[in-house]
Amino acid sequence: MSDKLKIGITCxxxxxxxxxxxxxxxxxxxxxxxxxHFITHSVPFRLGKFQKxxxxxxxxxxxxxxxxxPPYDLAxxxxxxxxxxxxxxxxxxxxxxxxxxxxxFLAKEMVGSHLKVVTTLHGTxxxxxxxxxxxxxxxxxxLEKSDAVTAVSKDLIRETHESLKTNIPxxxxxxxxxxxxxxPRDVAALRRDFARPDEKLLIHISNFRxxxxxxxxxxIFARVNKKVKSRLLFVGEGPELSKICCMVKEMGLTxxxxxxxxxxDVAQIISLADVMLLPSEKExxxxxxxxxxxxxxxxIGSNAGGIPELITHGExxxxxxxxxxxxxxxxAIALLTDPQLYESMSKACIHRARTKFCNxxxxxxxxxxxxxVLGRPMPAINYEELCKA
Ligand code: GMT
Numbered sequence: 001m002s003d004k005l006k007i008g009i010t011c012x013x014x015x016x017x018x019x020x021x022x023x024x025x026x027x028x029x030x031x032x033x034x035x036x037h038f039i040t041h042s043v044p045f046r047l048g049k050f051q052k053x054x055x056x057x058x059x060x061x062x063x064x065x066x067x068x069x070p071p072y073d074l075a076x077x078x079x080x081x082x083x084x085x086x087x088x089x090x091x092x093x094x095x096x097x098x099x100x101x102x103x104x105f106l107a108k109e110m111v112g113s114h115l116k117v118v119t120t121l122h123g124t125x126x127x128x129x130x131x132x133x134x135x136x137x138x139x140x141x142x143l144e145k146s147d148a149v150t151a152v153s154k155d156l157i158r159e160t161h162e163s164l165k166t167n168i169p170x171x172x173x174x175x176x177x178x179x180x181x182x183x184p185r186d187v188a189a190l191r192r193d194f195a196r197p198d199e200k201l202l203i204h205i206s207n208f209r210x211x212x213x214x215x216x217x218x219x220i221f222a223r224v225n226k227k228v229k230s231r232l233l234f235v236g237e238g239p240e241l242s243k244i245c246c247m248v249k250e251m252g253l254t255x256x257x258x259x260x261x262x263x264x265d266v267a268q269i270i271s272l273a274d275v276m277l278l279p280s281e282k283e284x285x286x287x288x289x290x291x292x293x294x295x296x297x298x299x300i301g302s303n304a305g306g307i308p309e310l311i312t313h314g315e316x317x318x319x320x321x322x323x324x325x326x327x328x329x330x331x332a333i334a335l336l337t338d339p340q341l342y343e344s345m346s347k348a349c350i351h352r353a354r355t356k357f358c359n360x361x362x363x364x365x366x367x368x369x370x371x372x373v374l375g376r377p378m379p380a381i382n383y384e385e386l387c388k389a
Contacts, residue, residue, distance in 0.1 A: 003376070003377075003379045004033045004034050004035065005029075005034045005035070005090045005091065005370055005371075005374070006034070006035045006037070006087055006088060006089045006090050007026075007029060007034055007035065007036050007037065007089065007090065007091055007092075007093055007370070008037045008038075008039050008080060008083055008084060008087075008089045008091070008092040008093070009022055009023075009025070009026045009036060009037065009038050009039070009092075009093050009094075009095070010022075010038075010039050010040060010076065010080065010092065010093075010094045010095065010100045010103070010104070011023065011038075011040060011044065011094070011095040011096065011100070012040075012095075012096060013038070013040040013041065013042050013043060013044040013045060014042055014044075014045055015045075015207065016122075016207065017122065017123075017175065017285070017287040017288070018095045018096045018120075018122035018123075019044055019045065019046070019095070020046050020287060021095065021120075021122070021152075021175055021176070021287065022044070022093075022095040022120070023038075023044040023045075023046040023047055024046060024176070024178060024359070025093075025176075025362070025363065025366060026038060026044075026047075026054065027046075027047070027048070027051060027054070028178070028359055028363045029053075029363065029366075029367075030051055030052065030053035030054045031051075031053075032363065032367075033053065034053065035053050035055070035087075036053055036054050036055065037055045037056075037057060037083055037087055037089065038054070038055070038056045038057065039057045039059060039076070039079055039080055039083050039092075040056075040057075040058070040059060041058065041059045041061075041072070041076075042058070043056055055087075057079060057083050059072070059075050059076045059079045060075065060079075061075045062075065072099070073099040073102065073103055074106075076099065076100070076103040077102075077103040077104075077106035077107050077110075078107075078110075080092055080103055080104060080106075080107035081106075081107040081110035081111050084107060084111045084115050085111055089115065090115075090116065090370070090374055091115065091116040091117065091118060091147075091370060091373065091374065092104045092107065092108075092115065092116070092117050092118070093118045093119075093120065093366070093370075094117065094118070094119050094120070095119075095120045095122060096120075096121075096122050096125045097119060097121055097125040097126065097129070097130075097139045097142060097143065098125055098129050098135060098138075098139060100119070101117070101119040101139070101142035101143060101145075101146060102138055102139075102141075102142045104117040104119065104142075104146070105117065105141070105142050105145040105146070108145070116147040116148075116370075116373040116374055117145070117146045117147050117148075118146065118147060118148045118149075118150065118366075118369060118370065118373060119142065119143060119146040119148070119149045119150070120149075120150045120151070120152070120173065121143075121149065121150070121151040121152070121156055121160060121170070121284075122152055122156075122284060122285075123152065123156060123282065123283070123284030123285065123305070124211070124282070124284075125139070126139070126151075126156060126159055126160045126163060126164070126284075127156075127159060127163075127282050127284065127305070128211075128282070130159075130160070130163045130164055131163060136163070136164060139164060140164045140165075140166055143160075143164070143166065143168055144166065144168055147373040148169075148171060148369050148372070148373050149168060149169070149170045149171070150170065150171040150172070150173040150366075150369065151170050151171075151172065151173070151284070152173065152174060152175050152284050152285040152306065153172070153174065153284050153285050153305065153306025153309050153310075154172060154306070154309055155284065155305045155306040155309065156284040156285075156305070156306060157170045157172060159305075171365075171369055173362065173365050173366060173369070174285065174309070174310075174356075174357055174362065175285045175286075175287045175290055175357065175362075176290075176357050176358060176359050176361070176362035176363075177290055177291055177294045177353060177357060177358065177359065178359045179294070179353075179354050179358050179359060180359075181267055182267045182291055182294035182295055182353070183267070183294065183295065183350070184271055184295050184296040184346075184350065185267060185268050185271035185295070186271075187268060187271045187272050190268075190272060191272050194231060194233065194258060194272055195230075195231045195272075196229075198229060199229045199230055199231055200224075200228055200229070200230040200231075200274045200275070200336045201230065201231055201232075201233065201272055201273045201274050201275075202220075202221055202224065202230055202231070202232045202233070202273060202274065202275045202276075202277055202332070203232070203233045203234075203235065203269070203270065203272070203273035203275070203276055203277070203292075203297075204217040204232070204233070204234055204235070204276070204277045204278070205235040205236050205266065205269075205270070205276070205288045206236050206238070206278075206280075206288065207236055207237070207238040208236055208237060208238025208239060208240040208241045208244070209238050209239060209240065210239070210240060210281070211280055211281045211282045211283075212238075212240070212278075212279075212280050212281075213279045213280060213281050213302075213322070213323070214234075214240050214241075214244050215240075215243075215244065215247065216279040216323065216325050216328075217232075217234075217277045217279060218232075218244060218247055218248065218251070218253070218257075219325040219329075220277055220279065220300070220325045220328045220329045220332065221253075221256075221257070221277070222251055222253065223325065223326065223329035223333075224329050224332045224333055224336070225253070225256060227333050227337075228332075228333055228336045228337060230256070230336070231256050231257070231258065232253075232256060232257045232258070233258050233260055233269070233272070233273065234257065234258070234259045234260065235260045235261070235262075235263050235266075235269055236261075236262060236263075237261055237262055241259075245259065266288075266291055267291065267294075267295055270291055270292050270295045270297055271295045271296075271297070273292070273297050274297065274336060274342070275297065275298060275299070275300055275332055275335065275336065276288065276289060276292035276297050276298070276299040276300070276301075277299070277300055277301065277328070277332075278299050278300075278301035278302070278307065279301050279302045279322070279323075279325065279328060280301065280302055280304050280305075280307070280322075281302070281304060281322055282304055282305055283301075283302070283304045283305045283306065283307050284305050284306050285305070285306045285307075285309075285310060286299075286301070286305075286306065286307045286310055286311075289301065289307065289310055289311060289317070290310055290353060290357055292349075293310070293311075293316060293317075293349040293350070293352060293353040293357075294349075294350065294353035294354065294357075295350075296346040296347070296349055296350045297346070297349065298316060298317040298318070298335065298342075298345045298346060298349055299311055299316075299317040300317060300318045300319075300320075300328050300331050300332050300335070301317070301318075301319060301320075301328070302319065302320065302321065302322040302323075302324075302328075303319040303320065303321060303322070304322050307319060310357070312352070315345070315348050315352075316345065316348050316349045316352050317345070317349070318331035318332075318335065364381055
């Protein structure tokens with residue numbers, strides 16, 4: 001019998017860090033010989049080129065006229081069960097509790113208890129939706145019915161236990177980056193299109209939701225720019241974008257701030273920058289700060305949620321209390337005006353990302369969870385080979 005697994009993965013395919021982590025994990029598992037079936041409403045945006053061992057199953061929702069709201073959750077549950085039976089899946093790994101963990105529970109009820117369910121919590125599924133009384137009971141049920149629950153930081157584990165008033169065991173599985181994609185790119189020529197040689201480049205990448213405090217990004221930048229000639233790149237789109245555009249005009253910073261919109265080649269664009277700004281109100285992990293770290297770009301941000309588990313203050317970036325834009329700006333100025341400090345911090349960033357949050361290490365961690373819930377022995381691995389910087 002093969003020791004490789006048949007895994008169904010469900011995530012939000014078209015946006016957000018949870019979809020990125022789920023898709024990248026699926027690609028790695030497929031590379032490692034597992035059969036991976038993505039079961040989502042559209043093709044995950046990071047899936048990329050056709051790859052061996054990867055399959056895609058589309059969830060189609062009935063739009064029958066009696067429905068005021070087309071029942072996506074039921075369609076997903078049925079599709080999960082159908083694919084699990086047809087493909088003889090060993091397990092479903094669902095990312096983001098709502099509705100995915102609930103749908104996986106329903107699918108398991110339809111298929112039988114041999115189908116195992118692993119749920120990964122990503123952040124706002126607990127820190128926002130878990131606080132909503134209309135959802136908290138069903139989230140708790142779905143987690144209790146999962147065969148394993150993982151979360152992307154210790155802080156998220158703590159918050160899940162606290163806010164859902166549960167003591168279910170939760171495995172820690174940090175976000176990760178693929179070392180083959182995230183490394184400092186040679187972008188000297190491209191950088192000349194965005195900043196002059198004597199200018200520094202700051203960057204913020206997000207979905208422009210209120211939790212990201214994009215107004216703080218602008219405030220930090222304005223303070224930095226008064227002392228260090230610099231420019232700011234905004235990457236991404238979302239509800240706060242138009243407000244931020246107006247603020248940029250009002251502050252007379254139009255010439256200094258560049259809105260890039262959504263971009264695919266994140267490693268390339270991050271490599272242009274000197275500093276990443278992430279002053280979020282909530283951030284269970286902060287995948288974008290890890291992506292920057294792997295490219296040698298230190299992050300300056302808030303000490304919210306799981307960010308301090310990723311960024312060691314003073315070693316791989318600087319953290320300040322949420323909303324303290326003056327402190328964040330002071331850190332940025334200190335870093336950008338001290339080439340020696342910058343050099344050593346940038347090197348420390350690359351080392352930490354490649355050794356602590358690398359693709360191989362995280363894939364093995366998930367594999368261990370899979371074999372554990374299936375009650376099967378984990379194939380031997382050469383740990384020394386893993387995560388060589
Ligand atoms: O940051 C977002 O708003 C998107 C969100 C998501 O669900 O995709 O990101 C969450 O999951 C990421 C991947 O695990 C984490 O790196 C982000 O920190 C987390 N966002 C929040 O907690 C706000």
